[in-house]
Amino acid sequence: MAERQATAKPRHDISIIRPEVRAEQIKLRGEGHSPERLESIRKGLRALHTLELMAQTIYRFQITKERSEMNGMLVAAMCNEMGHHQDFQVKLYEYGFRPSLLRWAYWLVGFAFGVGSRLLGRRAVLKTGIWVESKAVHHYAQLLATIDWDDETRRVIEKDQADEDGHIGRWKSMLTAAAPVPADA
Ligand SMILES: [Fe+2]
Ligand SMILES: [Fe+2]
Numbered sequence: 694m695a696e697r698q699a700t701a702k703p704r705h706d707i708s709i710i711r712p713e714v715r716a717e718q719i720k721l722r723g724e725g726h727s728p729e730r731l732e733s734i735r736k737g738l739r740a741l742h743t744l745e746l747m748a749q750t751i752y753r754f755q756i757t758k759e760r761s762e763m764n765g766m767l768v769a770a771m772c773n774e775m776g777h778h779q780d781f782q783v784k785l786y787e788y789g790f791r792p793s794l795l796r797w798a799y800w801l802v803g804f805a806f807g808v809g810s811r812l813l814g815r816r817a818v819l820k821t822g823i824w825v826e827s828k829a830v831h832h833y834a835q836l837l838a839t840i841d842w843d844d845e846t847r848r849v850i851e852k853d854q855a856d857e858d859g860h861i862g863r864w865k866s867m868l869t870a871a872a873p874v875p876a877d878a
Contacts, residue, residue, distance in 0.1 A: 697835025705852045707859035712852065714783075722843055723788045735790045737836045740786040741850070742781035743796040744829060747748050747803035749774035751825060755818045763815065763867070770822070772858055777853045783847055815871060822864040829857045 723731055752771035756764050785792055810821040833854035843848065 696843075702765075704840060705855035707856050710769055710856070711776045716847075719783065719791065720727065720847070721787055721789070731788070733840045734788060734842065735785075736777050737840045737842075738781050738785045738790060738833070738846075739793045740787065741836065742778065742785060743779060743793050743799045744832065745774055745778035745853075746796050747776055747799040748825065750800050750814075750830065751807040751810075751821065753794075754876055755811050755821075757811060763818075766867070767818075770863075773860070777856070780853060782847050784849070815847045819864045819871070820870045823861055823868070825826025826861045826864070830854060830861065833857065 721733070726734070749771055750768050753775060756767045756771070782792060806821055806825065808815040833850060837847065837850055837854070
């Protein structure tokens, strides 16, 4: 079977913004892992959990009361990030870990980015999204490459990374659509 794994990212349906999780998929993990492997997974999950808190907070505070397509998309992105945050919280507890006690600081950063960009207008909102999501995709790639994840957790991380890629694409196309059309182009 031609499974292209080498360079191409696995395909994920990014139109599903909150994938189903069945009770039987929740399990206690980490049995038989070395202390080093567990420590790297703990650090990775904590980083992802706090970053997703930041991401959902940014989108949450970018949303205005205007009934616009843009706000609908921001609500969808917020929902998606809430799911990511939940994904990593579940994984932390499955492994017997706890979230970072300092995660409130990431909420504050998310709040500042969200409100700040909203005050600066639509282009700033889109540019902030692209910048933050590009950092996230890079960070996801680093964590995927350097940590020995169990297969199920790895699949969740890959799906969430694909979602972040999708966000970049959406904000970029909206930014292009919103750009003034040059004369005689
Ligand atoms: Fe996310
Ligand atoms: Fe995202």
